[in-house]
Amino acid sequence: MSVAAIKKSPLIEVRNLNLHFGAFHALKNVSVSFEAGQLIGLVGDNGAGKTTLIKVLSGIHKPNSGEVYFDGEKVREFHPKLAIKFGIETLQQSVGLCDNLSIARNFYLGREPIKRWFGIPFLDFKKMREASTKVIRTFGLRDNVSADDLVEMLSGGERQSIKIGRAVEFKNRVVIMDEPTNHLSVREREHVNELAQQMRDQGLLVIYITHDIHQVHKLADRIVIMENGEKVTDVAKHEMTADELEEVIRCGGRVVEKASEVAPS
Numbered sequence: 001m002s003v004a005a006i007k008k009s010p011l012i013e014v015r016n017l018n019l020h021f022g023a024f025h026a027l028k029n030v031s032v033s034f035e036a037g038q039l040i041g042l043v044g045d046n047g048a049g050k051t052t053l054i055k056v057l058s059g060i061h062k063p064n065s066g067e068v069y070f071d072g073e074k075v076r077e078f079h080p081k082l083a084i085k086f087g088i089e090t091l092q093q094s095v096g097l098c099d100n101l102s103i104a105r106n107f108y109l110g111r112e113p114i115k116r117w118f119g120i121p122f123l124d125f126k127k128m129r130e131a132s133t134k135v136i137r138t139f140g141l142r143d144n145v146s147a148d149d150l151v152e153m154l155s156g157g158e159r160q161s162i163k164i165g166r167a168v169e170f171k172n173r174v175v176i177m178d179e180p181t182n183h184l185s186v187r188e189r190e191h192v193n194e195l196a197q198q199m200r201d202q203g204l205l206v207i208y209i210t211h212d213i214h215q216v217h218k219l220a221d222r223i224v225i226m227e228n229g230e231k232v233t234d235v236a237k238h239e240m241t242a243d244e245l246e247e248v249i250r251c252g253g254r255v256v257e258k259a260s261e262v263a264p265s
């Protein structure tokens with residue numbers, strides 16, 4: 001079999017994407033592709049366009065021009081339903097869980113299982129408890145945490161674990177982690193990073209947005225750097241060290257251009 005025949009096609013492919021907020025050009029001709037079973041570090045300074053790109057992928061923003069393909073299918077309508085249809089889950093630090101509901105209820109938020117009793121529908125609490133208890137144990141939350149506890153009792157890392165467990169349980173194909181370890185302790189950070197790698201190992205596409213190039217360099221298969229609405233670098237992890245990539249970010253992508261411009265003496 002030829003190499004071309006076994007090469008996997010990207011799960012998400014973005015071609016020549018442009019997006020304007022009024023007069024402001026937020027995404028400038030961005031082309032990038034992401035494959036299933038990869039952990040991609042999406043890095044760049046404040047305002048680089050990382051979140052804007054992700055919001056296009058999850059149907060929140062409609063691009064002005066360019067194309068997005070999901071699993072080879074051209075996306076024709078940009079709508080948050082897009083994310084549900086394609087199994088894209090975005091994990092953001094501050095949203096996604098309701099503090100005043102139990103872990104079990106949060107686990108099934110918006111997808112509550114129903115059972116019927118003489119034809120009358122009831123929430124299936126037993127099922128919700130069983131599934132969320134499994135996640136609590138698998139994802140290493142404290143022993144005394146139970147599915148009936150309110151989410152407000154959980155630490156930042158435990159909250160992230162619940163969201164990650166939910167993404168895996170509901171068979172999402174893409175998990176976008178937006179600054180997933182902000183405000184977490186060292187141990188919690190390590191735990192969340194391990195979970196990110198586990199999801200990748202299970203075949204999910206994980207897009208990991210962060211400012212911490214050193215942290216993501218340890219985890220990622222590929223690093224994509226954005227600057228000022230443009231993609232300035234897209235390399236396999238082994239092609240550049242974390243220090244070299246940090247220099248690219250510090251210089252707004254100019255280091256890469258300079259290096260390729262230097263003629264051999």
Ligand SMILES: Nc1ncnc2c1ncn2[C@@H]1O[C@H](COP(=O)(O)OP(=O)(O)OP(=O)(O)O)[C@@H](O)[C@H]1O
Binds near residue numbers: 049
């Ligand atoms: N809804 C909006 N209306 C107008 N401008 C916006 C909007 N959303 C984002 N922007 C602008 O687009 C640019 C890119 O923002 P974006 O949030 O994508 O950056 P980012 O790389 O995610 O940055 P950070 O790391 O700070 O979150 C910024 O200059 C921002 O002010």
